[in-house]
Amino acid sequence: MSQNTETEFPSSWFQVPLSDLFLDPKNNIVDGPFGSNLKASEYQDEGIPVIRIQNIDRNRFIDKNINYVSEEKADFLSRHSFKSGDIIITKLGDPVGKACFVPKKYETGIIVADLIRARIDNKHLNDKFLLYQLNSSYLIKQFDKFTKGTTRPRIKLSIVRDLIVNLAPIKEQLRIVEFIEELFSELDNGVDNLKLAQSQLKVYRQALLKYAFEGKLTEQWRKENNPEPAEKLLERIKEERHQRYEQEVKEWKVEVKVWEREGKQEKKPRKPIKPVDFPSISKEILDQLPSIPRNWKWIRNNDLLYYVTSGSRDWKKYYANSGAYFIRTQDIKTNKLKIENAAFVNLPENVEGKRSLVQKGDLLMTITGANVGKVAYIKDDIMESYVSQSVALMKPINTRVSPFLHLYFQSDVYGGKMISGLVYGIGRPVLSLENMRESPITLCSFEEQEEIISSIESQFSIIDNLEKTIESGLQKSEALRQSILKKAFEGKLVLQDPKDEPASKLLKRIQAEKKKYLEEQKKQKKRKPKNTKKMSKELSIEEVLKTSDKPMLAKDVWQKSKHRDNIEDFYKELKDIQLKIKEVKKGTESLLSLAK
Incomplete structure (x- = not known):
């Protein structure tokens, strides 16, 4: 036991290691089995549930993606079992120390190696009082202090058992829990309203995109301006692609002559790759696509691109603390490029793969993982940057179409749906470059595209500001939640009652019961054959x-x-x-x- 004189708290409270509050801490504060003793290959669709790290949040159990093992396996791992009402704590991740109750629906099961199960075994400690304290700033600071590792932060079971807990009189524990839950209930109602507004804004954003790409947003504008048919624009784009390729071939021939004149000492300049042509969309597919205005046209994404490529596979060896940006899927998961946390690569002069250099007007799309299909538009000039193998780089023939495509691929009814329908793979979704090229695109004149972009961006600006306000409200709510817990476990949330038995006496009773319990355990061992x-x-x-x-x-x-x-x-x-x-x-x- 230890009394922390640096922290002020009521005289009736006492500070004590977590394990001192349990009659049998070695059996009631345990972690999961050694990794190789519970493998993912042993999971099945039914049986005894297994709780994993992704199921645990602060004061909240995330009831998703539950796996199961056989009864025989669960019996073998019985030391690492849980039952409903147990507290589960994360000992791996960022941050460690998140804790919640096992819900009633899971009567029993097994925890994985990266979790700790705490089962309160005496009547002198309120389980909710302990859970809320584990998720308070007072315990969070201790978890942070003893966490080891940077890429995979973790904390030892022995350290968790010795974390210092503020123990209040049992009656005060109940008053604290009751008041916390009253305040949290009000907060939860506010959070629910904010999240509802958040989801409604997402629906409104998608409704705007649908309205735009079915031609209704600019219906009146077309009547007043009579824009050129999309067919004519497509012809000009194709001609531009042909001229660009011919120019590259001319420049390549000049480079080859220089290379020959200088004795062919280095690698021969690579001949430009001829742009790929795709067949037009068949009538059968057109009949299944949404209807569009008469002067618009359904085309292939490939018709608008000079080329599409993904990053090189072996550039991890070039990772550095500075150099060119190396853009990965996590850098565009919000449909915008957020370069702040991108990796760096320091590339040798002769390295292959510089076709994946990112430039103004390009589009980037994630092609593997959970965020597959997210798209970013490079609106302004950018420092030297390359895409990783999990990101596709689309080079439009005419970059004037890029902002239109950026919005199109964000639509759940149009581009986003087209792309998601081409994704394959279950465990790790994948989108091939061939798929991206063949995706249907709805095309209209540049002038109408710009009218659509202007209308949507003005509305999106309002939505973005509202979403920021909501996000700020959610963050303030979480900060207020932590403020409530901080006051609670400093003894400042509820009044103390001088009639309450002090925690020091409570602790003595726990110690007496622990002594009696351990003596009984010894007797039982002696009775064994x-x-x-x-x-x-x-x-x-x-x-x-x-x-x-x-x-x-x-x-x-x-x-x-x-x-x-x-x-x-x-x-x-x-x-x-x-x-x-x-x-x-x-x-x-x-x-x-x-x-x-």
């Missing part, structure tokens, strides 16, 4: 396996070994002798035998 006790002490894993001519179930080896009461020691020995052990999978079970 002597032969069982002798076997559990004497047999190592290797010795257990020698007693059988056939492979044994891993859980049977554990039960017959000297580690039957401590599965962590069992894992440790198993790891130490892994070269002597042969493991064979039988369904979801592991069969162990000695390697020959």
